[in-house]
Amino acid sequence: MNAQRVETGAELIEFIKNEQVMRNSFACKVQVVAAGKTVEKNVAFDGIGLVVDNESCDPDHFVTANSVFVPPMLR
Numbered sequence: 174m175n176a177q178r179v180e181t182g183a184e185l186i187e188f189i190k191n192e193q194v195m196r197n198s199f200a201c202k203v204q205v206v207a208a209g210k211t212v213e214k215n216v217a218f219d220g221i222g223l224v225v226d227n228e229s230c231d232p233d234h235f236v237t238a239n240s241v242f243v244p245p246m247l248r
Contacts (some may be wrong), residue, residue: 176204176242182232188243200224201230206240211230
C-alpha cells in the first residue's frame with residue numbers, strides 16, 4: 174500500500190468519512206505502527222468520535238500515540 178501518514182485526529186476523521194461515503198461501509202482499514210509492530214485496524218467515525226476495533230477512542234490521542242497510515246486520499 175502506498176500509504177501516507179495521518180498527522181491529526183481531524184485528518185483521520187475526514188479520511189474515514191470520505192471512505193464511508195465512497196465504499197458505503199461503516200469501518201475502514203488503516204495501518205497502525207506502534208511498539209515497532211505494524212497492524213491493520215478497523216476504524217470508524219460514529220458521528221461523535223473514533224471507534225477503533227469496536228472501542229471508543231479520542232481521535233487526537235489515537236493519532237499522537239500511534240503512527241497511523243492511510244491509503245492516498247483523492248483530492
